[in-house]
Amino acid sequence: MLEPLPSLFKTSISNFSLRRLLIMWTLRRASLRLRNQGFNAGASRASTVNFVPTMCVENEVAIQYHQVTCGGFLSSSASYDAGHAYLKYAFSSQAGASSTREDNDDLEDSLSELDTHETDNESEADLPDSDEYDSGKPHDELGLSDPEIDPPEKLEGRKVRSELFQAILKAPGFSVHSALDKWVKEGKTLNRSDISMALANLRRRNMYSRALQVFEWLESNKKLEFVEKDYASRLDLIAKLHGLYKAEKYIERVPNSFRGELLYRTLLANCASQGNLKKTEETFNKMKDLGLPVTAFACNQLLLMFKKVDKKRIADVLLLMEKENVKPSSFTYKILIDAKGHSNDIAGMEQVVETMNAEGVEPDIKVKAALVRHYISAGHKEKAETVLKEIEGENLKENLWVCSTLMSLYANMGSTEEVERIWKACKSKPRMSDCLAAVEAWGKLNKIEEAEAISEMMSKKWKLSSKHYAVLLKIYVNNKMLKKAKELIKRMADSGCRIGPLTWDALVRLYLQEGKLEKADSVMQNALENKRMKPLFTTYMAILEQYAKKGDVHNSEKVFQRMRQAGYSSRISQFEVLLQAYINAKLPAYGIKERMKADSLFPNKAVAGQLVLVDPFRKTQYSELLD
Template sequence: MLNRTLRSSIAAVRHFTAEAHVETKAATASVEKSSSGGRDTLGRRLMSLVFPKRSAVIAIRKWKEEGHKVRKYELNRIVRELRKLKRYKHALEICEWMTLQQDMKLLPGDYAVHLDLIAKVRGLNSAEKFFEDLPDQMTGHPTCTALLHTYVQNKLSDKAEALMAKMSQCGYMKHPLAYNHMLSLYVSNGQFDKVPEVIQELKSNTSPDVVTYNLWLTVCASQSDVETAEKVFLELKKAKLNPDWVTFSTLTNLYIKSLLTEKAAVTLKEMEKIASRKNRAAYSSLLSLHTNIGDEDGVWRIWKKMKSCFRKMNDAEYTCMLSSLVKLKEFEEAEKLYTEWESVSETHDARVSNILLAAYINKDQMEMAETFHNRMVQNGITPCYSTWELLTWGFLKQKHTEKVLDNFKKAVGSVKRWDPDKRLIGEVFNRLKEEGNIKGAEELLLFLRNAGHVSTEIYNSVLRTYAEAGKMPLIVAERMEKDNVQLDEETRRLIKLTSTMCVSEVPNIRS
């Protein structure tokens, strides 16, 4: 049962609204710096546990056995840093160890962090069980908000709404955080019709914060509603709240989309004024916005400012700048920048390389694309699913069927769990049908079956290829029954159509 008293500050869980933009080295350095320079500390030891299989609990026990003290505030700080690094398993181990220590007084905010980590590591069901098992005095505003956040992340509207109702009954709705979670859910689900009601309820219980207004502006931008967006922004200013870079970014995007270039230039300038080291992500947004208004000088100015502010650009920032240069058709500059990234990258992330690969393919420069792909591999960059998918599309445009099939198979084989792209599958089969390539169609059917993806439409695509080739397939209905695939009207029509044709000579491809 939900406790009716709020035992700790909502600040303990406020950070659930957004992830910190932090690089691994920077986060590790912050812990080391706060752990007294270069000497041995518990923080240093726990942050050095890079591999998940290593135990944070063993490290803490060893520290205690050596006669050192373990303080709650220090562990809380380490947990925060581990969460920024997305090293949730070790953060959870520390939280679980803390709950077993009788000399550590935990607050609802501590359990809120614990619940969030359980959701990330073990899933929703485990998080709900953890919440149900909490003592009544710990099921206050922070833990309720953490559970609500979990529902929002899983896009579970019904559960989130039910929990909101319970929180309202318990008097936990005196701060905009929970409402912001619901607004975020409705925005991500496209349920814009529910937003006004949430905002009205929020205003009746508390005051909106800048996050509320930013989410509201996002809805306006999604609906291309400039008039309402400007009213929302005016209301924000009247509430004496300081708009942040997200506010100006959302407005600028809306103005650009609405072809209000002069207004976009004004909000873009305001956004640039407040961009700083503390909100690093703002710079990537500035790059994209300057690109969208065709301001190449602005793009280079922001990039130069970024390089002066930060010791090293990360992959996401190189990706953003490369995308900007490609969009501005500055291919030579993009190639130079890619060479720079290649020389300093420690990740060799294929997603950065894919920006240039896609540019060559979009320009129908498949020879350049193949040469670039070979360069990627030679330089130790492992192609990912998107790499092979891009090459598949490129060779489809070139009508190079053998390479289409080869790259498509490599794409599917590069991932543990494949989420089938029906459009791509359809285009590959269309290429085979145009050629009347029944051997290729049968090979692709066999490959898709082995990948765990076979359907009525795929069989129909194979049958269309037979029809185009003027050949009759053998025992199609039996094969579909074996694959547990239903025949539809199109299947029956195609079987009837091909039944009068010559028998195919490629039945031995089937399995």
């Protein structure tokens, strides 16, 4: 049933932000569509534009829009049942699962609400004792921390000291059980407070393997009476280390009384952070079927997925939130701001900010940083500078915690003077995060000597891990300073640094720059022997792209399979590169469409064009004559 647009505002104030966002999102998309199509049809054409919530059904051939006439909108009451039915249908049909390589870039994952990593970078995440690296939030935002034991104000920016954690940290990688056995044998206390604090510190350093071993020991020795939070925390670690399939199997072992909203939203968040659209949709529907509440957190995971793979479906989630009376969180607005920014829709981005302000939601530093990045990308330097001044505040010395963010953003803008000014303000007593940000900022500005000087200062102040050296190493690789990069890797080895995914990535890129593809591939082979860590997605892609350029289908397929074996869910960008290998080899790709469908992926425009070229049954001008 249709209702006039003004009647939408006859709702409670609590729904105003969603109404405004939903209408704004739809109108902005319609206006952009008009702008792209041009106005040569005159005013009469503009008068028949359909403003709709963009619920669409997609397949390989076409996109069918369910539209409403101009001046009308879906009714919140009468029309929602159809909308909700569509939403569930769309989830089950994997509609619109196409994406671009930019959407699948690891940079996208940095916007995840969990801020999680796809690898157990234990060997590259051990921070020195004096480190003040900001942490704890991923665990807190999942709702897995104990506010009385590990409150956010302790976890953010300050080290939580724990004797039990130190004992676990000193144990060799796979000897956590022995360390805990020794702890108990010595008669030391092992209460929930000790355990929670130790786990919080392990998570801060991304030492997920050790954290999982702690849970395994606690269960086998019956040293802790598990509650839903403990099961959810263990599920989170399994998903990070062993993938979504093992995480789902673990849920089957959890007692029914503890299979609640916290457990499933933990699984949902990991599905989204790992970029698995199918599993994200299935898990969300499972939560609905179980009667679990629809929360802003759960809806944010959907928004994160659709921001990456199909921005047209964002309006569907906003409509769902409106029906379920779910109030947008600060992170909801952040996702919408980023979606508009990546689409270069600056006016739309600013409208989201206006709605945010109207609802009294104060933009935090992450939201403001996102605004700055998009302003810079769109060439709005003055607007970027205005927001940067807001981040800095009136007195930088009273807000030194923002220095790392400011240096990174000013470097993106190309402002050497501002980076130097911010660094001077904090270099007398810098945090580790400030130093790393400064090294990276100078690297962006091609001030290699300045970056080297700070890195040298860090090595004298702290015992550095390979994670910290990797920042400078990346600068060398990006600037093709091969000799210096090799010298730094040797220095890392001499200082006892353990090699992990970041260093593997640098080594691979070094060899690729030298044209030594086979040598780069051998680095990957050796890396795969390390069962605790897996190479980065981008490392695999770098090698896959080189084999594809050579038209080496055999090795391209091998790398493709290795990525699957390592636990990376298939992405459209992988198939795009793989198809290019077949094209360059001038070979047909049998069954490639079926493989994509099996992974719930549908071709975008670029991939659809490639599929035509590798279709083994494609008719040509000459084959038609022979027929």
